[in-house]
Amino acid sequence: MSHYYEENDLERFAELGRYRPELFEIFMNYYQNVMAEGALSVREKALIALAVAHTVQCPYCIDAYTRACLESGSNPEEMTEAVHVAAAIKGGATLIHGVQMHNVTDKVSI
Amino acid sequence: MLLEPGKEHLPEFFRRHRVELVCSLPYYQADMVDRLRGAGVFQKSLEALRRLNELGYGREGSELVLNLMANPVGAYFPPPQAELEILFRRELGRRYGIRFHQLFTLINMPIGRFEEFLRRSNNYERYLNRLAGSFNPATVPSLMCRHLISVSWEGILYDCDFNQALNLPLGEELPRHIRDFDLKALQHRRIRLAEHCYGCTAGSGSSCAGSLEG
Numbered sequence: 001m002s003h004y005y006e007e008n009d010l011e012r013f014a015e016l017g018r019y020r021p022e023l024f025e026i027f028m029n030y031y032q033n034v035m036a037e038g039a040l041s042v043r044e045k046a047l048i049a050l051a052v053a054h055t056v057q058c059p060y061c062i063d064a065y066t067r068a069c070l071e072s073g074s075n076p077e078e079m080t081e082a083v084h085v086a087a088a089i090k091g092g093a094t095l096i097h098g099v100q101m102h103n104v105t106d107k108v109s110i
Numbered sequence: 111m112l113l114e115p116g117k118e119h120l121p122e123f124f125r126r127h128r129v130e131l132v133c134s135l136p137y138y139q140a141d142m143v144d145r146l147r148g149a150g151v152f153q154k155s156l157e158a159l160r161r162l163n164e165l166g167y168g169r170e171g172s173e174l175v176l177n178l179m180a181n182p183v184g185a186y187f188p189p190p191q192a193e194l195e196i197l198f199r200r201e202l203g204r205r206y207g208i209r210f211h212q213l214f215t216l217i218n219m220p221i222g223r224f225e226e227f228l229r230r231s232n233n234y235e236r237y238l239n240r241l242a243g244s245f246n247p248a249t250v251p252s253l254m255c256r257h258l259i260s261v262s263w264e265g266i267l268y269d270c271d272f273n274q275a276l277n278l279p280l281g282e283e284l285p286r287h288i289r290d291f292d293l294k295a296l297q298h299r300r301i302r303l304a305e306h307c308y309g310c311t312a313g314s315g316s317s318c319a320g321s322l323e324g
């Protein structure tokens with residue numbers, strides 16, 4: 001193992017079912033149902049997944065959902081907007097906690 | 111191609127003879143198309159499609175059939191044909207006012223320049239594995255090579271255009287030239303398969319007329 005993250009490891013995901021396979025099976029069943037066409041299209045779900053992949057900063061998910069977005073007809077412009085949405089929410093979430101910082105500052109200040 | 115000097119008469123010629131047209135348009139955005147085909151190609155394609163629309167091609171209910179053919183701009187699979195058609199119809203209509211009848215999708219075959227790209231970009235192995243892993247037995251009865259043969263300009267026979275491009279003529283036990291045409295022998299021939307054939311059998315399949323399954 002030369003790197004913690006190996007590209008080929010993505011295809012080894014099913015190995016997680018080596019122990020307690022029933023848990024993995026339940027997860028996969030849930031996962032596939034979630035990602036299937038529903039009120040949202042597969043294309044829309046792939047864009048959401050791409051945004052979330054960036055916030056959890058998982059290289060496997062970024063790899064998988066970049067491909068999934070392209071394969072469901074999205075283009076780099078739309079994908080970039082999805083990543084900006086993720087960044088905006090993450091940035092906003094950081095900033096809104098500034099109110100807590102104000103609260104603490106106000107509390108301890110004379 | 112329709113706009114090249116000396117070929118300006120073609121759209122009108124096609125209209126007069128009610129020729130059904132299939133135009134290649136990999137995507138509905140300039141940057142994606144030009145990356146694949148060269149700078150300015152998208153704009154030229156749009157102009158040609160506009161000209162065809164003006165002549166009545168691609169309009170709803172028109173018998174002047176204008177279909178589009180899309181293939182991915184890289185080492186990935188095309189979206190489901192029906193879904194991409196909805197997207198193309200919406201975006202080509204909204205952005206450029208272009209109309210068409212049907213959209214066909216193609217999987218990129220790992221041969222020729224695309225194979226070179228796959229190897230150069232270190233995508234070959236993963237792409238091939240993906241094709242092989244998506245093998246769908248339901249595509250086999252409709253494969254082009256099961257129903258057609260391909261004839262080169264010199265009359266040499268091939269199982270399909272891909273094999274012709276790869277210079278893989280029919281096996282030695284078969285008629286190998288159009289002058290030796292023998293329907294029975296050709297109908298029951300052994301097809302010359304190779305790795306690239308996984309491009310025809312992956313997912314919902316692929317042929318020169320798009321996805322094999324609706």
Ligand code: SF4
Nearest residue numbers: 254255270272307310
């Ligand atoms: S590439 Fe292979 S499977 Fe596809 S049509 Fe040709 S011979 Fe048949």
